[in-house]
Amino acid sequence: EAQVTQNPRYLITVTGKKLTVTCSQNMNHEYMSWYRQDPGLGLRQIYYSMNVEVTDKGDVPEGYKVSRKEKRNFPLILESPSPNQTSLYFCASSDTAVTGELFFGEGSRLTVL
Amino acid sequence: AQSVAQPEDQVNVAEGNPLTVKCTYSVSGNPYLFWYVQYPNRGLQFLLKYITGDNLVKGSYGFEAEFNKSQTSFHLKKPSALVSDSALYFCAVRAIRYGGSQGNLIFGKGTKLSVKP
Numbered sequence: 335e336a337q338v339t340q341n342p343r344y345l346i347t348v349t350g351k352k353l354t355v356t357c358s359q360n361m362n363h364e365y366m367s368w369y370r371q372d373p374g375l376g377l378r379q380i381y382y383s384m385n386v387e388v389t390d391k392g393d394v395p396e397g398y399k400v401s402r403k404e405k406r407n408f409p410l411i412l413e414s415p416s417p418n419q420t421s422l423y424f425c426a427s428s429d430t431a432v433t434g435e436l437f438f439g440e441g442s443r444l445t446v447l
Numbered sequence: 448a449q450s451v452a453q454p455e456d457q458v459n460v461a462e463g464n465p466l467t468v469k470c471t472y473s474v475s476g477n478p479y480l481f482w483y484v485q486y487p488n489r490g491l492q493f494l495l496k497y498i499t500g501d502n503l504v505k506g507s508y509g510f511e512a513e514f515n516k517s518q519t520s521f522h523l524k525k526p527s528a529l530v531s532d533s534a535l536y537f538c539a540v541r542a543i544r545y546g547g548s549q550g551n552l553i554f555g556k557g558t559k560l561s562v563k564p
Binding site: 338369374433 | 479481483488489490491492493496498537541543551552554555556557
C-alpha cells in the first residue's frame with residue numbers, strides 16, 4: 335500500500351530536549367516536504383527536498399533541521415524545542431514537485447512544555 | 448507575493464443540497480491549483496487539481512471545481528452533499544512565473560464543511 339509514515343504520532347516533551355520526527359515514503363517519490371498546521375493559520379511549509387541531498391527552506395524554517403540521505407526518508411529535527419513549536423506536523427511526498435499531488439502522512443502532534 | 452484565500456471559515460449545508468467551498472488566489476504568473484480534504488485526526492488527501500486545459504475539473508468523491516481566471520477563483524463544488532463529506536477543506540496554489548520559475552505551494556487556512564442530515 336502506498337503510504338507516508340510518520341513517527342511518533344503523539345509526543346509530549348520539554349523545552350530544550352532534542353527530538354526527531356521520522357518520515358518515510360514507499361512510493362519512490364523525489365519530492366518531500368514538512369508542514370505544520372496551526373489553528374487559523376492553515377498549513378505552512380517548514381522545509382522541502384527536491385531529491386536526495388537537496389533540501390531548502392520553506393516559509394517557517396526557524397528552529398528546525400532536516401536531512402535527506404536516502405530517497406525514502408526525510409526526518410525533521412528539533413534541536414532545542416520551544417513551546418511555540420507545539421503544533422501538528424505533516425510530512426508529504428510527491429512524484430513531481432510542481433504538478434504532482436501531495437501524499438500526506440497521518441500527522442505528528444507535538445506538545446512542548 | 449502569491450496568496451490564497453478561503454473566505455469562509457465554515458460552510459453548513461443540508462444533506463442532498465449542493466455545496467460550494469470558495470477559494471480565490473493571487474499570483475504573478477499562471478496558477479496551479481489544488482483542493483485537499485482533511486478528515487478528523489487524519490492527514491490531508493488530494494481531491495483534484497487544475498494545471499491547464501478544461502476549466503472544469505472533476506475529482507474524487509464526486510467533487511468538481513471550476514477555474515475562473517478573470518475572477519481568480521477555484522471554487523469547489525458538489526451537486527448533492529453527503530454527511531460523510533463533513534471535513535476540513537484546503538485550497539492550495541502554486542505560481543508558475545513567466546520564464547518557468549515556480550513558487551512555493553501555498554495553502555489556504557481551510558474551510559470546515561458541515562453537512563447535516
